[in-house]
Amino acid sequence: MLAPSNSPARGSLLDIEHLEDKEILSLLQLARRMNPLKPRPLLRNKRIILLFYEPSTRTRSSFEIAAKSLGAITTLVQSSGSSIEKGESLLDTGYTLRAVGADAIVIRHPSAGAPHLMAKHLDIPVINAGDGMHEHPSQALLDAFTILEHKKSLKGLQVAIIGDIVHSRVARSACHLLTRFGIKITLCGPQEFVPEVAATLAPGLRITRHLEEAVRGADVVMLLRVQKERLAGQKIALQDYIAHYQMTAARLHLAKRDAIVMHPGPIIRGLELTSEVADSPQSAIMDEVSNGVPVRMAILARALGRAK
Amino acid sequence: MSRQDNNSLLIKGGHLIDPAAKINAPMDILLRDGRVAEIAPPKKVRGGCDEKFDARGLIVSPGFIDLHVHLREPGQSYKETIATGTAAAAAGGFTSVCTMPNTVPVVDTDAWVTWLRRPERGAVVNVFPVAAATRASRGHSLTDFAALQRAGAAAVTDDGKPILDDEIMLAALRLGAELNLPIVQHAEDTHLTEHCSMHGGPTSFRLGLRGMPTAAEAAIVDRDISFAQQIRESRLHVAHLSTSDALKAVRRGKRARARVTCEVTPHHFTLLDSDVGEYDTNCKMNPPLRSASDREAILVALADGTIDAIATDHAPHAAHEKQVEFERAAFGITGLETALALAITKLHHEHKIPLMRLVELLTAGPARVFDLRSRGSLQRGNFADVTIFDPKKRWTFEVSKSRSLSRNTPFDGWQFTGKVAATIVGGKIVYRAD
Ligand SMILES: [Zn+2]
Numbered sequence: 020m021l022a023p024s025n026s027p028a029r030g031s032l033l034d035i036e037h038l039e040d041k042e043i044l045s046l047l048q049l050a051r052r053m054n055p056l057k058p059r060p061l062l063r064n065k066r067i068i069l070l071f072y073e074p075s076t077r078t079r080s081s082f083e084i085a086a087k088s089l090g091a092i093t094t095l096v097q098s099s100g101s102s103i104e105k106g107e108s109l110l111d112t113g114y115t116l117r118a119v120g121a122d123a124i125v126i127r128h129p130s131a132g133a134p135h136l137m138a139k140h141l142d143i144p145v146i147n148a149g150d151g152m153h154e155h156p157s158q159a160l161l162d163a164f165t166i167l168e169h170k171k172s173l174k175g176l177q178v179a180i181i182g183d184i185v186h187s188r189v190a191r192s193a194c195h196l197l198t199r200f201g202i203k204i205t206l207c208g209p210q211e212f213v214p215e216v217a218a219t220l221a222p223g224l225r226i227t228r229h230l231e232e233a234v235r236g237a238d239v240v241m242l243l244r245v246q247k248e249r250l251a252g253q254k255i256a257l258q259d260y261i262a263h264y265q266m267t268a269a270r271l272h273l274a275k276r277d278a279i280v281m282h283p284g285p286i287i288r289g290l291e292l293t294s295e296v297a298d299s300p301q302s303a304i305m306d307e308v309s310n311g312v313p314v315r316m317a318i319l320a321r322a323l324g325r326a327k
Numbered sequence: 328m329s330r331q332d333n334n335s336l337l338i339k340g341g342h343l344i345d346p347a348a349k350i351n352a353p354m355d356i357l358l359r360d361g362r363v364a365e366i367a368p369p370k371k372v373r374g375g376c377d378e379k380f381d382a383r384g385l386i387v388s389p390g391f392i393d394l395h396v397h398l399r400e401p402g403q404s405y406k407e408t409i410a411t412g413t414a415a416a417a418a419g420g421f422t423s424v425c426t427m428p429n430t431v432p433v434v435d436t437d438a439w440v441t442w443l444r445r446p447e448r449g450a451v452v453n454v455f456p457v458a459a460a461t462r463a464s465r466g467h468s469l470t471d472f473a474a475l476q477r478a479g480a481a482a483v484t485d486d487g488k489p490i491l492d493d494e495i496m497l498a499a500l501r502l503g504a505e506l507n508l509p510i511v512q513h514a515e516d517t518h519l520t521e522h523c524s525m526h527g528g529p530t531s532f533r534l535g536l537r538g539m540p541t542a543a544e545a546a547i548v549d550r551d552i553s554f555a556q557q558i559r560e561s562r563l564h565v566a567h568l569s570t571s572d573a574l575k576a577v578r579r580g581k582r583a584r585a586r587v588t589c590e591v592t593p594h595h596f597t598l599l600d601s602d603v604g605e606y607d608t609n610c611k612m613n614p615p616l617r618s619a620s621d622r623e624a625i626l627v628a629l630a631d632g633t634i635d636a637i638a639t640d641h642a643p644h645a646a647h648e649k650q651v652e653f654e655r656a657a658f659g660i661t662g663l664e665t666a667l668a669l670a671i672t673k674l675h676h677e678h679k680i681p682l683m684r685l686v687e688l689l690t691a692g693p694a695r696v697f698d699l700r701s702r703g704s705l706q707r708g709n710f711a712d713v714t715i716f717d718p719k720k721r722w723t724f725e726v727s728k729s730r731s732l733s734r735n736t737p738f739d740g741w742q743f744t745g746k747v748a749a750t751i752v753g754g755k756i757v758y759r760a761d
Binding site: 216 | 527528529532533534535536605606647650651652653654655
């Protein structure tokens with residue numbers, strides 16, 4: 020029934036790296052026409068499974084609201100309380116969900132490449148909602164969408180991405196997407212978070228250890244969450260990180276006057292940024308959250324061939 | 328080692344390459360009673376024969392020896408058995424294979440070594456068990472090397488895992504020195520590779536996978552060589568060496584006259600970490616595929632003699648162990664049936680390594696490493712283990728036709744130049760290409 024096809028079903032969204040420029044642009048364009056407050060039944064009676072192997076608040080609820088705004092039926096499957104807990108393999112879970120009639124699967128998984136594995140063996144679209152440290156394509160799309168709400172175009176912008184790049188799927192997807200459209204990205208953080216190899220991810224990436232250097236003249240300052248447990252593992256003192264890399268109002272002054280601050284969330288006030296920055300008029304953090312819905316509506320509509 | 332047969336076989340018209348005997352010339356070879364009876368220029372063999380093998384246009388070589396295979400018995404016969412694994416070996420031109428002890432249970436007693444060598448296992452090529460160096464390969468206390476050696480173990484190792492503890496490694500080398508038994512090290516500082524599933528570099532960063540640093544291998548090889556230098560007559564063999572830094576350490580050791588040897592696999596001289604592509608679990612093995620500069624260093628060392636042997640690290644796994652998330656997938660690939668083809672295609676045709684040297688890496692080299700007496704060369708009186716191959720034959724490897732029980736290879740569909748024509752063990756043809 021489900022012969023390994025090896026190429027993912029049309030409409031799958033596995034990563035930004037292999038997504039064509041024109042597809043990115045058409046998704047962003049489509050997202051602009053989507054409005055969760057004006058539901059469109061483009062996906063009426065379509066069954067979308069939200070398969071979440073990791074806890075998630077914003078991505079999950081955002082995909083769910085997006086699907087429902089398009090008239091789809093959603094089912095949440097989580098690793099706890101399902102046969103996954105009993106040791107069912109990822110592929111068997113995929114086959115099972117396909118057999119119960121899923122039209123598309125949105126998957127969040129702690130292992131990099133899990134969506135690719137599923138897409139290789141299933142004939143329905145698979146949408147990556149974040150896989151390990153690899154990619155988070157819908158986040159990059161909504162980030163681009165958010166930047167375009169504030170800036171005329173992506174070309175020529177300067178973006179600083181600050182924090183734990185090495186463990187961040189958000190950073191990887193953002194680097195792939197933004198550098199393709201002529202954005203200059205500076206990655207900033209201590210060696211443990213921003214190894215030299217990070218610069219090989221996409222053309223034109225620059226690395227600096229100095230926050231001031233990254234922020235000066237930036238149009239967009241993108242912060243990443245710092246996971247305390249990782250700091251411990253990397254032997255970086257929390258106080259050191261705060262002293263060198265916390266985004267404060269004073270440091271933000273180095274950026275362009277109309278610079279925006281972004282963060283994929285959840286934010287930790289007092290760690291990677293101060294409350295003053297989080298709540299400042301320059302903060303686009305809540306825009307990102309709300310833009311998640313129309314962008315994911317576009318992703319789902321494209322997945323199920325209803326990209327109108 | 329079949330002694331019961333009294334028949335004889337004449338291999339005629341072929342071109343013999345026997346590096347140990349320094350022969351690279353047309354020769355006819357008469358095999359009788361499981362031994363090499365006569366070698367002579369074309370049509371000059373005097374003895375009679377029951378059977379002839381027409382080797383015109385083919386290379387005749389001492390039987391290939393693989394120092395590093397996982398045949399999965401006892402305990403994991405769903406992946407491979409001695410019978411299926413040795414059938415794959417025969418198809419790949421190997422007349423002797425050295426089996427790793429990381430089975431279930433671990434081969435850490437003389438009884439298990441004996442069990443592996445019993446005729447009931449159905450081996451079609453010679454099997455030389457390599458036994459565990461420590462009990463259950465836990466790294467805490469040494470096994471009974473003398474008893475293992477008496478039962479037929481060719482060497483000891485905790486392969487799959489390194490022997491990390493300094494004291495244990497020193498003790499193993501000391502005991503090995505007394506018994507003239509090689510200690511085979513899987514060189515990996517596991518403190519540096521926890522949760523890692525591939526080589527650390529641009530590809531692992533791009534894929535969001537934790538990467539193994541090359542230092543994890545080099546650090547252990549460095550340490551072991553300094554140990555080997557401290558202990559007179561100790562024999563250290565570095566299994567599946569994969570990094571440029573580890574090679575530098577081996578060169579230092581060899582210059583200092585330490586008895587250190589090493590092997591590399593065909594996949595490490597062929598593929599790169601970037602071949603993992605989009606999470607291809609058939610490119611997941613340990614040690615992992617490395618960078619271009621590591622591969623370059625391996626190619627140089629294969630040519631210049633630093634590397635002693637090509638070994639496959641044949642590691643069969645069932646489909647359900649590979650068709651999973653990359654980080655969860657089992658390490659290892661099959662390799663017995665593609666080794667010669669990769670060596671000829673990559674090393675000989677592409678990198679111009681002479682066939683003489685290539686054959687040495689598959690015969691005399693490995694025979695020396697484990698001291699396999701009367702093998703690795705076709706001198707008169709030696710075992711009648713012969714591999715006959717066509718270095719120009721073009722063919723496509725199809726995994727569906729593999730003799731192995733498992734299918735985990737990245738080389739399915741690859742076009743090769745160079746193919747095994749026949750494999751002869753103890754004077755008997757155990758494989759003949761159709
Ligand atoms: Zn090993």
